Amino acid sequence: MEMKIIRKEKKLCLSCMEIHEVKNIALEEKSTFKGTPIRYEAEYFYCDNTEEIYSNEEMLKKNDIAMKDAYRKAMGLLTTNEIIAVRKQYGISQSDLCALLGWGGKTIARYESYQVQDKAHDTILRKLAQDPEWFLQLLKERKENLSSTAFEKYVTAATTSYEAAQDSYLRKAIAAKYARIQNQREYNGDAKLNLDKAIDVIRYYASSTAVKGLYKVKLMKMLWYGDNLAYKQRDHAITGLAYQALPMGAVPIGHDSIIELKEVPCEEIEMGDGTAYRFKLSTPSVFAALTEEEKEILDKVIKRVGRMTTEEIVNFMHQEEAYKKTKLKDMIDFKYAKELQL
Incomplete structure (x- = not known):
């Protein structure tokens, strides 16, 4: 009989009715509950003198719960x-x-x-x-x-x-917006939506000293350039985000929710009569969701447009064939990535 000793205690043994060191042990039990065969770990006392196991009322209750929890797990129920x-x-x-x-x-x-x-x-x-x-x-x-x-x-x-749980709600809401886009290769860059990658792309840009004045409008364009350059070089994007053509350039679907995700280093700044959103990451960070290849792609984006002002990157974006050939408010096809200015 294989048994696992949990602890030992000197006390009155109810098997031999003598005071000695009694072992508290665990044994694997087999049972059938509601027609389902199950295995679970049960606890007993063990007497070396009689070589027998026994239990008290507390153990019986605990073993009954262990047996039913094993059944719950087998049936996909909460324990x-x-x-x-x-x-x-x-x-x-x-x-x-x-x-x-x-x-x-x-x-x-x-x-x-x-x-x-x-x-x-x-x-x-x-x-x-x-x-x-x-x-x-x-x-x-x-x-x-x-x-x-x-x-x-x-x-x-x-x-x-x-x-x-706000972050979880936001992720579900964003995923819902992408439900119909998941199988549209032309709009997601042949990549499944990966919010961890999207967050790390934002954080990577925000951590670079070569990126100046990273506000919301500029960030949206840099996200698009990162995904499109990745698609141009390797036939699939980084984040799986889909982009819409708006008056100031490309903007990812669900962008307002994306910047609210808890890992995104976004701060609100009072600017004139309104509020601006600035992205800056000052502490050293690890970008676990990104591969070295993807970081190299983002570095190319940073080198080309990182120092542009918001106005400059908007004007630069307006010269892209992807933007010029897409109607306002329509999603931008990744096929134009081959004509990217980068």
Whole structure:
């Protein structure tokens, strides 16, 4: 019998009824739950005198949860600890969560102890974990089911979680804008959308001392030049971004959301009667999403247009065949990259 010793403790052994060093061990168990064969690790006490294992009530409960968690994993359901983590995310009690969801008062307590949740309830719990905005909505809709103190507490926790998840929401929103573009090679440069690469391209430009006055309009053009030069040299772009022709030149689809991603070094600056967006990265950084080849391509862009003013790069962009042959507000075809001025 293979066993893993967890710890040893001198105490009264309930197998031989003598005081000696009792081993706390773990064994791999095989079982079938709801018709599904599973394996899991169970804990027992082991007596060297009788060479027998035994357990107490606490171990029986723990082993039962371990067995059901193994089943949950096999079925793609949240485990006991993952369900508990959903509650901890919002600091909400078992009974209040049930009240909020319109479930029986002991439902969550049962899921955290001995009962396996069904798929419908599991989907709801997953949505709670992944979507604090939805949790906030539930709180407002069912405020009357909670005490005022509890309501305020949960709103605060959910708001904090929502703010922390903002980057995830932005990424999903950007990805949604690109859903129909993913298979349009002519507009994405034969590259799948990769926001990590897009962020690192921005950071790479923003870190270069050879790039002067990197404001939003100029950055948009440099993103386009980076992707188009990459396509010109190797037949696929870097970021997978698609670009639209606007009056001041090329602009990536979803650009307003892209610059709000948390890793983008963007700062708002009051300028005249409005606000300008400046991109600058002063600290030494690693650009893990970019290959050496891609950095070399970006260096060529920097060398050619990095010192241009916003007005100069806009005028330069207006001379590109890609811009001249694309109607305003239409997406720019990467086929024109072969005629790039760089």
